[in-house]
Amino acid sequence: MRALLVSVLLATVAMAATEAADSPREAATALARRAARAEKLKQDAQAYLYYAEASALQPQNRKYAGKMEALRTRATRQSPPVIPKAGKSDGDATPEPEHPFVEPFDNLTEREMAQSRELKDIPALRGQSGVQSFDLTGTSRELFDKLTTAYGLEVVYDGDYPKTDAPIHYKVDPSTFHQALEYLQVATSSFIIPLSPRVMMVAKDTQQKRTELEQTISVSVPLPAISTTQELTEIAQVVRQATNVEKIAWDTSQGRIVIRDRISRVVPAVALLDQLLSYRPEVMIDVEFLQVSSSDLKNYGFHVTDRLQAYYLGQILRSATTTSGVAHLLTFGGGKTLIGLGIAEAQALFNETLTTSRSLYRAQLRSVAGQNATLHVGEKYPVMTNGYVGTVNSSQGTLFRPPPSFTFEDLGFSMKVTPYVHGMGEVTLTLETSFEVLTGQAVNDVPVIGRRAMNATVRLRDGEWAVLGGIMATTKSKASSGLAGFSQLPLLGHLFRDVSIDDEDSQVLIGIRPRLLSLPPDQIVTQRLRVGPDVRPYTRF
Numbered sequence: 001m002r003a004l005l006v007s008v009l010l011a012t013v014a015m016a017a018t019e020a021a022d023s024p025r026e027a028a029t030a031l032a033r034r035a036a037r038a039e040k041l042k043q044d045a046q047a048y049l050y051y052a053e054a055s056a057l058q059p060q061n062r063k064y065a066g067k068m069e070a071l072r073t074r075a076t077r078q079s080p081p082v083i084p085k086a087g088k089s090d091g092d093a094t095p096e097p098e099h100p101f102v103e104p105f106d107n108l109t110e111r112e113m114a115q116s117r118e119l120k121d122i123p124a125l126r127g128q129s130g131v132q133s134f135d136l137t138g139t140s141r142e143l144f145d146k147l148t149t150a151y152g153l154e155v156v157y158d159g160d161y162p163k164t165d166a167p168i169h170y171k172v173d174p175s176t177f178h179q180a181l182e183y184l185q186v187a188t189s190s191f192i193i194p195l196s197p198r199v200m201m202v203a204k205d206t207q208q209k210r211t212e213l214e215q216t217i218s219v220s221v222p223l224p225a226i227s228t229t230q231e232l233t234e235i236a237q238v239v240r241q242a243t244n245v246e247k248i249a250w251d252t253s254q255g256r257i258v259i260r261d262r263i264s265r266v267v268p269a270v271a272l273l274d275q276l277l278s279y280r281p282e283v284m285i286d287v288e289f290l291q292v293s294s295s296d297l298k299n300y301g302f303h304v305t306d307r308l309q310a311y312y313l314g315q316i317l318r319s320a321t322t323t324s325g326v327a328h329l330l331t332f333g334g335g336k337t338l339i340g341l342g343i344a345e346a347q348a349l350f351n352e353t354l355t356t357s358r359s360l361y362r363a364q365l366r367s368v369a370g371q372n373a374t375l376h377v378g379e380k381y382p383v384m385t386n387g388y389v390g391t392v393n394s395s396q397g398t399l400f401r402p403p404p405s406f407t408f409e410d411l412g413f414s415m416k417v418t419p420y421v422h423g424m425g426e427v428t429l430t431l432e433t434s435f436e437v438l439t440g441q442a443v444n445d446v447p448v449i450g451r452r453a454m455n456a457t458v459r460l461r462d463g464e465w466a467v468l469g470g471i472m473a474t475t476k477s478k479a480s481s482g483l484a485g486f487s488q489l490p491l492l493g494h495l496f497r498d499v500s501i502d503d504e505d506s507q508v509l510i511g512i513r514p515r516l517l518s519l520p521p522d523q524i525v526t527q528r529l530r531v532g533p534d535v536r537p538y539t540r541f
Helices: 002-021 022-042 046-056 062-078 110-117 140-150 177-188 205-213 229-243 263-278 493-498
Strands: 132-137 155-158 168-175 190-195 199-204 216-220 247-252 256-262 280-306 309-318 336-341 346-368 371-384 405-422 426-443 445-460 466-482 497-516
Touching: 022 046, 022 062, 046 062, 062 199, 110 168, 132 140, 140 155, 140 177, 140 199, 168 177, 177 190, 190 205, 190 309, 199 205, 229 247, 229 256, 229 263, 256 263, 263 405, 280 371, 280 405, 280 466, 280 493, 346 371, 346 405, 346 445, 405 445, 405 497, 426 497, 445 466, 445 497, 493 497
Parallel strands: 155 199
Antiparallel strands: 132 168, 190 199, 216 256, 247 256, 280 346, 280 497, 309 336, 371 405, 405 426, 426 445, 466 497
8 A cells, every 4th residue: 555655656746747847838738628627517717717827828829818718707607706804903903914015017128018019900810712512400519610620710619608509500502711601600690709810709699798709999090181070070970870880089180080899890980981081082273374465655746846945146237338439328226136036846756665475373273072272362461440540538648549450351363163073074163263452542541452253163174274264454545745726736736746645455364274183983983881780790700
């Protein structure tokens, strides 16, 4: 008997030494076997602990983690919380702890911190490629075991999943593993939770189980540069009503929409949101302003001076004498003074001056269908809207006079255009144009602004120009000047007057052309989304 005890003791020591020398993989396998035996004996709490230790030794083995999660519910039921009994204390003295203080948080390395920040992608099953046909009869567990084995997958079951149920006849034509598992989900009223590319969990398709087991994710969807608050609000309401997502928020600082819910709701919500945001075609609108001005100045006629000058020419017959038999004539007095008058100076004028100028201004506006774009060419002018004028007499001294308030008016040319895309060929443009200038008048020190506006709707082909209208100004003036009295004579008057004729023309034309930058909605294939009924949504795996 003593020899038998010694041999048993040596065998136990050898087994312990062997277990101590086992690798983590072998130790995890041994723990998994113990967990399987405990699960058969209905010791779910003990099996959960064994699977937890095996998962800690082999973190990359998703099967151990799946088994642990499947047993969590039943293990919790078998292990109710134990409320410690209050011990006796002497007065107000605090009992000393039996163990020394241990820091609750471990010190993490920088590498561990960097790895903890990396988010994992949503697990997706990757079964063997190809199609297979099935004609099986068995319980739900038996059917899932056979299908997963055929496609090279592993399956774990939720702790509350029934182990036995009514046999089901399952027959499908050649199908991929996605199609075969989808049909089996419907046939067994179950749903699949991917744990890794090769491991999946199966649970009963109930609202409670979906809430407990289905993964919850948060997705951030970037918004396009051109989006209005009203448009985003309407899109968010459509997405919420169509997919029943619980939480959807708008991050205005970074221009993103954040959706948080279960995977079966978030995936179709994101797909629907991408389609609604990308279906607005972009349009580039080319605007050109052409200003042409011409001037013709003519000056012809005779320029006659209207002033006469007197010139002194000397004196004659002041004295006369004769010598040697010639009569001598003497004129008494001062004689005659000669005064000369200058005749009016005349100049013939035949001049003509021609001037032509052209200036071109080009601009481009980028917008999306249904959203307006504005263009302003000019300046902002301050206009007083409220002020205190006049003098105020007060015996109490100087009174405070508030400063006047101003508003800035856009002077010059302003245009607002809204494009609407009709397929690949045509675009409708709704235009609102205005031209504002100062008139030079004022009412109560407030300047009067003249405004001319034009509203139009034009439908053009892609890349086609249209002249919307223009601002045309024509000035003609004629002036004549000449010698008073003579310039009005019927025929001779042309010799005494100067004529000036000035003809000026100014035209400003506005041309516009739309160009499509992206495909219109009728050219984009709408993606079909599979969501399933509200009580049993489609699970992506």
